[in-house]
Amino acid sequence: MKHVLERLTLKEKIGQLNQRLPGWDALEVTHGKLVVTDALKQEVERFGGIGSLYGLQRADPWSGRHWGNGIPPERSAEATALVQSYIRSQSSSGLPTLFVEEAPHGLQGLGGHVLPVNLAVGAAWDDDLVAELAAQVAHELRARGIHVALLSGLDMLRDPRWGRAEECFSEDPYIASHLVRSTVMAMQGAGERIDTEHVAVVVKHLAAQGAGIGGRNGSGAPLGWRELHEIHLPAARAAAEAGVAGYMAAYNDVDGIACSANRDLLTGVLRENWGWEGIVMADCTALDRLLDAAPDHAHAGALALRAGVDISFWDEAYVVLDQALDRGLIEMADIDRACERVLSLKQRLGLFDESPADSEPAPGDDVLAHRLAHRLARESIVLLRNDGVLPLAGSTRLAVVGPNADDLLSQLGDYTAPRPVPDPTSSTIRSALIARGFPVEHAAGSKLRERIDGGLDAVRAAVGASEVAVVVLGSSSRRLYESEFAENGAVQGADLGMTNGEGVDLSRVAIDPVQIEVARAAREVGKPMVGIVIGGRPHAVTEFAGLCDALIFSAFPGPTGGDAVVDVVSGAESPSGRLPVTLPGGEGVWPVAHDERRETSRGYADASYADNVLLGTGLSYSTFEVSVLSGSQTEVRARVQNTGSVESRYVVPLYGRRHVLGVRPRVRQVIGYVPVHLAPGEEQEIVFPLGIDELGTVDSHGLLELTPGHLDVWVSGDLHPPTDSVRIEVAP
Missing domain, CATH: 3.40.50.1700 (Glycoside hydrolase family 3 C-terminal domain)
Known part of the structure; x- marks a missing residue:
């Protein structure tokens, strides 16, 4: 990408880092014909191109788009192709744009498949089904010409008062991590290159938005390092391991530092500790909110860029990056680094191919x-x-x-x-x-x-x-x-x-x-x-x-x-x-999560x-007996039998309590789950593999390590280890 980067002017580079125009304002329908708007033309002229365009196909009360004036599904590919053609042919950079859309539970566009919300996904405890469905959503999005899906899943539900609770998979990081990993891999595909059956995923929100004070959206998260890494970052780490294309920095602060200006988080954790490479996108208008900690937009933009934000979202802060450069608040290398990441994502999606294969999208399987x-x-x-x-x-x-x-x-x-x-x-x-x-x-x-x-x-x-x-x-x-x-x-x-x-x-x-x-x-x-x-x-x-x-x-x-x-x-x-x-x-009995630390209170x-009705609660029309057979540092073996008269699916959970010298343990955590389908009288042995995710503790860098101690494991719904729990000694 360096050869592309080297030929861009400063204006064009800044244009690649800005996502300013509401996508629904880029096209209008005139006598049944889709026509690019003056707003799109002006934006292309202003920045010599458009790095990414959010919401071209979005339809909802906020965008004001509906079946009477929005882009219908049968014309969605036509719409993206028209806008892309204009941007590439009329911009001085000649670079393609990224089409970005919301897909927290299916595409937020007319005719898009609407799925159960993430909170329902978490209640199914079914990674394979989630992956199957995510692959279908990705196929639908790419067939419509969409490149990037904004996907909720990183937020941990630590306070029921939060209005965005439905966007969370769980209060438990193990469940959320598995569902995020399955979703990302299914939507992006297995290879480094994201082919025309898949889309790039930007997971949100990073980080700890679900820990806002009082359950208020965007409020501060007063967390210590251990709490942040044990509860709020495992799902993000799972996404990184799955090769996720990007993260969205959250509105909230963590211990007073806004996520979109948090270099320790966006560069230190993501890139230096985890070795991840990709883009970081700011949440909508989040950079301009930095004005409560910065004197002007140039300073706000400098804070975000140096922290590791690559793409702005409707902010003024990145429009004035040239001013920040002139004033010595940033260096040209900062702009180049972010721009190269954006260009690399476009290359990963195949947007620089001479004949993009997704120009003739195949229909999805609506029935499936x-x-x-x-x-x-x-x-x-x-x-x-x-x-x-x-x-x-x-x-x-x-x-x-x-x-x-x-x-x-x-x-x-x-x-x-x-x-x-x-x-x-x-x-x-x-x-x-x-x-x-x-x-x-x-x-x-x-x-x-x-x-x-x-x-x-x-x-x-x-x-x-x-x-x-x-x-x-x-x-x-x-x-x-x-x-x-x-x-x-x-x-x-x-x-x-x-x-x-x-x-x-x-x-x-x-x-x-x-x-x-x-x-x-x-x-x-x-x-x-x-x-x-x-x-x-x-x-x-x-x-x-x-x-x-x-x-x-x-x-x-x-x-x-x-x-x-x-x-x-x-x-x-x-x-x-x-x-x-x-x-x-x-009311008022907080916190309620099953994995809070043990207290003397x-x-x-x-x-x-x-x-409280605990995480993991769920009845069947049949009855089941489940027990732990054995446990070691590599696996736990359990047995489950349908002792009732109804054939049924049944989720076998594995709970654990980790003990490390000097660290107050959590009451319990999910460390495994397996759904089975059993006829009356049928039984099955289940193997839960154990590794660093299940046994490890967080070190000073936020990485997992094996620390001497022990792990109590059990499969019943008890909050504390029952008499038939198994103790596993843990050693490095």
Whole structure:
């Protein structure tokens, strides 16, 4: 890439580091024809090209794009080809641009496959299925001309109050690391070169955004070195080992240093300690936020560039890098280093090939993608309680009530494009039950945080005319076109219909009292009651659970969520999901993660941690016996048997507690998991390999090393090592 770099002017180099124009402003439709806008022409002229373009195909209330004015899927490849042709032919640099799009749970573009959110992915505990589906998403993106997918997955869910909880795989770094690794490898492919069936992945957010004070998005993360490396960086390290193309620096600071200006993190950890090579992208407008720690934009840009940020995102700070250079705040070598990384990514994607093979994209397998998404939604459903009411017989008369019983948008999660109308591939719980032949009475009862006149009476009437009440409560990340947005797209002053998502951090996480009124009205009638929580955060469900004979938790399961839930409640499939997070037992009982350090504190005088529903909880319609057979420093052997009468998938977890002299141990951590599928009476032996990831401790450089000590391992759901746990001596 040096020969390309050497011929670029300073203006053109700076242009490669800027990602300024909102992609949806690059094209307009005139008499049915796609036409490049004056805004695109001006940007190309200003910088002699465009390094990367974000959001050309994005559709949502923030961008203002929908089915009436956005880029439909059948014209997406045409749109990227048109913009690319203009940039290459009209820029002085002649360099191609990178097309960058959001894909936290499928492409955020019209007609893109919408998947269950990451919190649901974590509940499935199924690396192979996640990889299969990720490969389908990558194929779809590249066929549309997209090069770079922005993918959530690095954030660890350490506080349920955080609105972006749905974007996290888990509170546990082992689960998140495995899912990030599987996703990156599937989306980018196995080789160093990213071929035309795959896309480059930029994982976000680096780092510790999930540890923000008070669960507030972008707030500081007051973490020590050990906590940062043990909890918040393993998933990032797994991405590096998988050859991820890039990272997005987070908004928050870590111990007072903003991530986008943190050289110890972006250069020291990533490049010097881990030996990773790739690009670092700033989050949207994050560099201009450095003005609270810098006197002007030139200083802010210098801080970020010297820290290791290669691509800016809608900031003024990188526009004035020439000023920073003139003032001696940076050197030309700093600009060249970042520019060379951007050019190297374009080379890795094959964008300098004379005849790009992705100019004629092949269609994706829509049927396969839909089937895999439905399977993932089903595997993510967690049965928390069942007093015998489930599964439901097909002739049972049902009252399906609650605000999320028949609301598709409340199943989809944040960062979702508008669905087509009509939408024959989608289902709500109500519509899916009717389609399966269940007689159904329906009443919403309330909205998420608002009463409905006569709503409770309608609930009582519906339940009175039925045999079983199905009460569907929870939250929603629904964005409305009339909402107000911050400069980075986060919702401001979220309305009562949006109780989750970016910009919607809450002070309380229990099911809203207005919804509990609906559940109480249903319970008063005296019929058996099935509770279902459709939500995007670890809700406190204690009060709701006390009203239910059975309780299901389903993190936003996507468009097929209704069918997936009905697969389980009807008995067509046995539930197999396990909580990837801990559900708090009540308000203000923080922290709740299962892997917090052991404490000498006695806890709160007015609340108990005993009401928390632990990570790993999940029931089946069958019963299973599982035990550890043996353990050594290289492997743990366990046995699992289906002792019930129902064929079922079952996730076998392996928990551990690591003991090292002088370091307070964590209560427990996940150190392995294997999903199996067993017929009644069938048994299987499972081998959990152990290595540095499972046995190691963090050294002063944030690297893993074997330190003398021991590891207790077990497979039950106990929070502490049970009597049948196995102790493994660890030695270097």
